[in-house]
Amino acid sequence: MSRAKEKANSEDAEDLLRRADATENPPADLCRQIASAYLQDSDHEGAYKWFRRSLSSSLEFIDWQAATQLLRRIDRAKAPFRRKAHVALLGSSTVVHLRALLETAAATIGLDLEVSEAPYGAFAQEILDPDSTLFATNPDFVLLAVDRSALNLASFSEDADTEIQREIDRWTALWSKISERCSAQILQFNFVQPPVEPLGHLAARSAGSQSAMIRQLNHRLGLAAGEEVIIVDCARLSERVGVDQWFDARYWHVAKESVAPKYLPFLARNVIGLVGAAAGLNRKCIVLDLDNTLWGGVVGEDGIEGIQIGSGPEGEAYLEFQEYLRQLKSKGIILAVCSKNNEGDAKLPFQAHPEMRLTLDDFAMFVANWENKADNIRQISQALSLGLDSFVFIDDSPVERQLVRSALPEVDVLFLPEDPSNYVNTLDAYVGLETLSLTPEDTRRTAQYRARADAALLRSSVQSLEEFQESLEMTAVISPFNEIDLPRIVQLLGKTNQLNMTTRRHSLSRVRSLMESKGSLHFSVRLRDKFTDHGLVGIVIGQKEANILEIDSFLMSCRVIGRTVESMMLSETCRRARDQGFTTIRGVFIPTAKNRPASEIFANHGFTHVHTDEDGRELWEYDLGDGDIENRFIEIELMKSEQLSTVE
Template sequence: MTTLNSNMQQDTERFDEVTVFNHSRKLRKEKKHDEALETLKNAMRRQWLSAEGIEKAGRQIIKHFKTHETKTMRVLVLGQCTTNWVCNCITASAFAGGMSVIADEGQYDNVMQELMAAASSDVKYDAVVLLPWHTRLLAEGDRDTQQRIEDEISFWQQAWNFVTGQLNTRLIQIGYDYKSPGHQGHHLGGQAGGHINLVRQVNEALRSNLPEMSFFIDLDQVSGMVGRETFYDARRYYWTKQPFSEVGTARLSEHIFAAFRTMVNGPKKVLILDLDNTVWGGVVGETGPLGIGIGDSPAGEAHRALQRYAKSLQSKGILLAVCSKNNDADAKEPFEKNPDMILKLEDFAAFEASWDPKAVAIQRIAQTLRLGLDSFVFIDDNPVEREHVRQMLPMVEVVEISDDASEYVHALERGLWFETMNVTQADAQRVEQYRAEAQRREVQSSFTSMDDYLDSLKMTADARLIDEQDFARVIQLLGKTNQFNLTTRRHTPQVVEKMLADSDNMGITLRVTDRFGDHGLVAVLLAVLTDHPMGKDGKAFEVDTWLMSCRVIGRTVEEFCYNSLLEAAQERNADFVVGKYIPTAKNALVKELYDRLGFEKIHTDDDGTVTYELDVHKSELRKTFLAKVETTA
């Protein structure tokens, strides 16, 4: 049983659910609580637990969180049906995905009352989930279709205003669904005035009226993918007012967690692909580039479908990488010589083909792309390689697949790793930006002096006030930037709008270009003019948010941002620039940034938050290799 824990030796043996829970129970009795939880996490990541087992795991994880006073994020789930089992499964799904989340259940069909209670409580919720049920929508009566839709939208708009206003938190709205076509049948139910048609119309109205940067989960789609006869359980609803089966509960919870994860961290950033028997059929070292399975056969079509899906992810800003045990030249030949290949070499931001362990190669990919390992999803047909990566790099999401290539795309879709709030122009340009970055690295290797290299890039910086055009991108970056983010404050659009409405405050974006191309929007600075937080005389220009793309670290963009803050503080007659470093699990990269830039450390909180100040009257601008195009702060 030791192989249930990720730090044990590599083993691809599968364990049944009873064995998993028995082992977890044994570890708890031995006071090895963290190992007990790790056992459950590993089982869920390997898809060893049934839907019932996932809910049971959620209960055990919640109990551990509360007993050990674990720091967690909090989600409030309010529904027009019972949501207890949903809440347990949300915790389980989140824990398997690397996040500690407790989902609090509101009372049955008591949405507005529970929102009011939450507003007056001491709990700060990181998101609110609203789960409708169709009882009122489809109730008998004289209301026509339009009136029914308006009634529902009016009710939920009250709730939305409360969530985004008084609670000032993220909103996840679930749509309506139908369990069956009912007495109307499928044909009439789908026509105007039919129940199926009504559900779909009200969902479209919900989606189009939702507040900006909210997440909509289309329950009609979710249950349709599973199959309504499996997703719902009439007996459960009659007994408990919880309409979802065990399978439906687990699957809905996975979608809720995926929405929450996307709103907090953004989608996964990179899909890493194995080659032999994954991207194509067969082993290229044996068949040659023209002999691989990638064409007119059922298996060949399945591999082409995976390539087509992977290529389509690029339109959302998802990067592709290769990690293959192969000779480098052999691995690249099919992309260059096989006309049936959909993917080309230029589609990949990183290409690792060697005989090194795949965990080592993936770490090199992370270094090349300057991204954390928790940004990666890895797909490989070989169960031994999958298990090796799981155990050596537990932060990487490993796709569990069978040896049937026709299931590969479905497995990637089912994981929900690439769910995205919206797609900006910067997302669409990301692949090209990484191609240009590869050129920069190649040129850098020819210079012995970093200053000479930076000067050769001929960089320009365009600093501009946050405007309507950039606002969505700014909110996106606030929601997903983790590494170069000094405070990691996940502001809602409403909070940013209020901050920017005061002319004493500053909100700027920074775009950087060089001779290789456009980096796009690489930094966001938000600062407010306020009293000194430590009570000193004089005004402080306090940095609320300083986030930046890791792609431009070390190119004096940090110094340019420093200069922008100092100049803005001087324009506002501030005496100090004040900044905080709030430590998280992911932003150690910027722990010493303020120290390096000459700020003085003036206070450290119990939670590790460090407050710094810079005397505006004694400070000078710093050297930077970025030529200023425009300053509008």
Template sequence: MSVPLTTGPGPTDRVEALDRIRNLHSAGHLAEEFPAVPALLAGLAHGPAAPGDLARTGRLLARVDPDRIHALHPDAVPLTVTVSGHGTLDALTGPLTAELARHGIPLRAVLGDHDAWRRDLQDTDGPLYAKNTDLSLVLLDAQIVFDELPLPWRASDAAEAASAKLKLIERLVETYVREGSGTLVLNTLPLLTSQLRQLVDHRSRTELSVLWREFNNGLLRLALAHPRVHVVDLEPLAAESGPVRDSRLAVYTKEHLGGELLGRYAREVAHLARAVHGRTKKVLVVDLDNTLWDGILGDDGPDGIAVSGTYRGEAFGAFQRLVKQLGSQGVLLAVCSKNDQEPVERVLADHPDMVLRPDDFVAITANWRPKDGNLREIAARLNLGTDSLVFADDSPFECGLVASSVPEAAVVRLDEEPALHIDRLLADGWFDTRELTEADRQRAGQYRADAGRRELLDSADTMEEYLQALDVRVAVAPVTEPDVARISQITLRTNQFNLTTRRLQPADVRRLLDSPRHLVLAVRSRDRFGDNGVVGAVFAERDDDGLRIDNVLLSCRVFARGIEQAALGALLAHARDTGAPAAFASYRPTAKNHKMREFYPSLGFETVGETADGALDFRHSLVELPPVPGHVTLDATFPA
């Protein structure tokens, strides 16, 4: 599904977007036109009117059946979210529906009763624990503590009540982790001035502030202790929004969290949902002139551009530091600029004020061709889809061009105010991930090593000669605890070489590891240019009929090197050697994995079933096994 994703200023877009969404709703066509909705919502997502606009449009979208959207657009997989809490949370549905729709995700919402959060967390047969639930939101506020204080009360009473409440939440979280299947989402509780100032002496207020921070710290630590628990910190969100609540609504309707704060919370949940769906972006592509530096290189020359030393220059320097920070955490950095290549490379290498240097980038593209074509070339060079890209540029024309012709890429619209570049790039959490792995931190270096592989390929007369000279070495072995996060990440992020597209969180991987019937294998590769680390995974299950291969995944970065054939050949040999009568596998088609349709047949599997939607079932007799490619050195280890 092509989903244009843009962020940034666009006041004209706002009016057009509102009218278009209203007209689609009036005509009953929101489901049919759902792929166009993200681009329309992008025009409403930022600026002072954003909270109200998204809440209103979200309420319209919430009236559309998510299953109908999915039937019309198979890639628009609904997210099932259960909502429970303390106060009235009706105002959350609109913003949450809109924020998920911005990323092409329809919302299937299950709303709990008012102030039923404790009962819902205790009821292991209830909606929070349903097997199809993706996210279980339990939205709390400070009144869960203050409603239990005696009258009159002191700071010591608040400390006792907060401690008891934290212990209760910890017990309920342990129950959810043990019995639930989704991700439990909690939040920190903002302390209001109307609560703090009920104590008239400063010492008591200080005691209350300290204990309240300790209480919130205890909530945050739950996310560190349990991989399937996520805690949204409301404090930084409240600092950027209006009042935490409207006091009148808090008294009369029990809405203890205000609409604007709920809107920001909904955006954080949407970032989490995107990570759960495996839609984290991988590459940040930046313009140069008036994006990374102040000035135009072609007009002003190297001495005329600024990254420090002036007010505006300092803002660009801060933006470069942010970009470098993102790059240090596995975000691939690339340049796409209307400039000549040689001056750009010289400035990045030699300008004394540059924070970013050539080695920070996996691709530097400077020419006068249209930027949409350049972005496609950058993605192809990295062996990634264009939906992995985030493009940041200060030119409205370039942003509009990319948004219209490469709609699956995210576009961050910067403008003439460089002090806002950082806020606009970070506003939508494009690179948010559940957990950073060591492989993430090494990713840029691994992609830069691909330059050597390309040079070797260009110098070879044949593909066979190239592969032989590459000296590919593959290791297949059971997954161990240090690999769990990376294996989960592969299931979430890998779309092209993914035979069934099942997505697994770290806790799901651990459950399979604990099952004696399951095989969870990590595939590693290295070659003459370096270690690629964990590049693939194989999931299989032993049963009476034989070995059932649940999924095979391989990073697109190492396609076409024989790694997948070597890994599956080793698995089939293991199945035969351990007495399995046959091996079984399946292929489930998606918009991105169609090239893998022939993978199993190429290894000697025969087709034993096919459905109307193109899904295939296979069987291998284990009589004639596929050979390990001659250019691959294989080391395979299996559990006893």
């Protein structure tokens, strides 16, 4: 800013403000000019506000450099910062440019951040040297801003697994060392794919290639980090902009910049999203408009048939946006509605439109009236006991956005693009909703299951069906019918079509009488494996015919198809039949339009075909003198009640 311009008198300042007011998103340099004018008047709060504004929608390097210069002139004690924190920055190559931008990005979220930088490349020495100065200041955060050059991976490895494990051991040892020396929250960059790969596409099927090892390393590093260490997912950020853009060989050769400088604002903003989450400065609640935000059109005018949601290009875009919001909600973000509508009209799509992804239950509050939105948001803030600085406001109307922005400066207002196809990207690029762990119990459980499933797949290159079955670690809980299970048993008898040998739709009272008839055999099967509990999924009912046990019903839910549950159920039938003194099991197969999948079960388990009548009804027999049918993969657990009482 030249001295001449700084002589701007108050008239000029008013003129600048008028120009800025004419547009929702004034250019960054105009915002900086206004900030400078405020500084002329020693109004640091006003200058800070326009400093923030200058970066609200720019990721241009020059705007960030300029804002960084501007920030140096603002007296932080006089600006409304919410929190102070200290970061120790440890890099493996040049991080000096990142350092300045971290402070700038932090200032945009009201965090007064002081960053101290370790000597160039000396991240390990700094951590290991007991006399290093970095920890003397007791930092709140330690940021390991490392890059691929810090790895000791061969260009091609014959033993990738060992090399990767060595890296994991090395990084986790550094984490432990840091934790010994201070109580700082650790953040670590993960590793970006090499921009070139001499192996070409072959790398994708060579565990020892650089790209495969880095992928694997990132995966394991994430698992090792757990809840303790925050991973900055540079790998994903670099994929978003393109790996060959993220790394610019020229800047690497000239100045050992491992990230192309023009992407440093983007990186800084993401790092601060995570720091903000750890400092408790992130947003917790999204307040949403409805018309043209969650669906296309105006429900009060177009009616429920007229709004765009679900099908058609616009409808699909809104559906995706709803789905994204639903997923934010399941990671713990609170959703609320603030709409200018009659309440009945506003709720109707949620109640009656079949394509809606969000339901009324997804919202912590639903405010639809004709009041001023700023007042409504204040009311939501009070009702939810959340400060205004916990809110993000999303509305397609620039007028409403501008109103909320000026009336409630604490609320973050998203610039929603015109095209609903870009809503999701815009919200995804907003870093103020980062969370550090999944709070709702259910979500956490799902994620753990998924992680375990992924790990299992990676560990075992499943070579055969047998190995697959074994790897599932299946357990069946067997129980004679009891009153508690009866409703589910009758339900399964009534609706199971495919894996059902006889398709006899017994009623509750019929099942009760079968249970009571002398010499009958009945049990239900619950199945669980290492990933999940499938619940009650199998039923066997047998009737006594002299020394023959005739199978009246034999069925399985199709949830467990291909899990060898039928072998286990036949094996258990053999054992029980033998204990009860039977010599033969008679299997009955009654073909229907839907039970072909069950047609081979008796033949596959050593039954002998005896007879087929004119209706196609097949009779099969198994001689218990031949030993029990084999159950290889499912461990059997008996219900406690059965272990205590002796089987009849």
